Amino acid sequence: MALEPPRRLVRSLGETAPEGDAWLERLPEEARHAVALRELTVERVQAPGGRSSLVLLVRRADGTPAVLKLAPRRARPEAERAALAHWAGRGAVRLLQEDLPHGPKDPEPGVLLLERLHPDVSVRSLPEAKALLEAAGTLRRLWVEPPSGAAAHPFETVAARTGRQAEAMRATAERDAEVAPLVEEALAARDALLAAPPEHRLLHGTFRQSKVLAGERMPWLAVGPDPVVGECAFDLARLVRDRVEDLIASPSGAATTRRRVKRLAESLEVDQERLRGWTLFRAVESGVRARRVGRERDGELLMEFASWL
Secondary structure, three states: OOOOOOHHHHHHHHHHOOOOOHHHHHHHHHHHHHHHHOOOEEEEEOOOOOOOOEEEEEEOOOOOEEEEEEOOHHHOHHHHHHHHHHHOOOOEOOEOOOOOOOOOOOOOOOEEEEEOOEEEEEHHHOOHHHHHHHHHHHHHHHOEOOOOOOOOOOOEEHHHHHHHHHHHHHHHHHHOOOOHHHHHHHHHHHHHHHHOOOOOEEEOOOOOHHHEEEOOOOOEEEOOOOOEEEOHHHHHHHHHOOOHHHHHHOOOHHHHHHHHHHHHHHHOOOOHHHHHHHHHHHHHHHHHHHHHOOOHHHHHHHHHHHHOO
16 A cells, blocks of 8 residues: 555645655655554555644554554654653543564654544534534643653643744744734733743643544544643633634624633633633734745634734
8 A cells, every 4th residue: 555645744744844854755665664563454544634744544463443643753753652641541542552572672753553533533523612612621631730850751841832933923023014013912922921820731732623533432532732831721722713714704703702712711710811812822823834834825814813812
C-alpha cells in the first residue's frame, strides 16, 4: 500500500517549511519501516488526516485495531507522548504499549501507537449546543496537575508559547497597519493575564470539536494534543471560536459569541474575563498567522471574530 501523506498535511507543513521539508520526503519510507517493525497491517491512510502528522489505521499482529501516528520533531511528538501517558486514557486516546523485540529498546520519538477510535466521527457531527457540551466535558477531564518537578515533563508553559507567538505578531503588525490595533489589544490582554495566572494545569493546547472523536470505552475522547502547562482559560479559548465560519455568516454572530464565552466560562468554572482575554489573544494570533502564510480568507474571518470580543 502506498503510504503517501494526504494533501492537507503537505499543504500545512509547507506553511511552516516553505523552503522544503526533508521529513516529508522521508515519510513514506519511515512509515513503511515503522509498520514493519511493529508487524502491523495497514488498512488505510486517514484522510484528510491531521495538519502535522500522518495517521494510519492499522491492525496489530493479534488483529487488534490501532492507529499509527508519525509526526516531525517540530510538532513536538515527545510532548504528546508524555501527555497521553500522564492522562492514561482519562479523557484522551490511550497510548498503547509497544513490544519491539527486534527493534530499538525505546520507540522512535516521532512515532505513536494509539488506541483506535472512530476516526470519521467527531463531536462536530452533533448539533452545535450538544457538541459544545460534550467537548467541554471532555476538556474538563484533561485538566489535571502536570507531573511534579521542573525536570519531570517536556511541556512548554503558556507564557513561553505565547511569548514566541507575541514576537511574531509584533513583527507582522509593524508591516501590516490593518491588524496593528487588534494585535496591540491582544498583546495587552496577554500581559495582564500572565501577571497572575490562577492555576497550573496540564492542558490539551489545541483543543477544538474536531479533536474529540467517538470511542468505545468512552463516548468521546480527545486526540492530537499539543500539550502546554498553564491556566484552564487558555485551553478553553480555542473552543470558543469553533465553527467560526457559521458565526461570521450569522447576523447575530457577535451576540452568539459573547453568550458562548459566558456559557462556557460558567459551565467549566473559568473566569469569564480571563476566557475573553485568551480568546482574543488566540484568535488574533491565528488570524495574523493565517495572513502571514497567504490564507487571507481565514485571516479575515478570525480578525472579524476577534473584533467582537
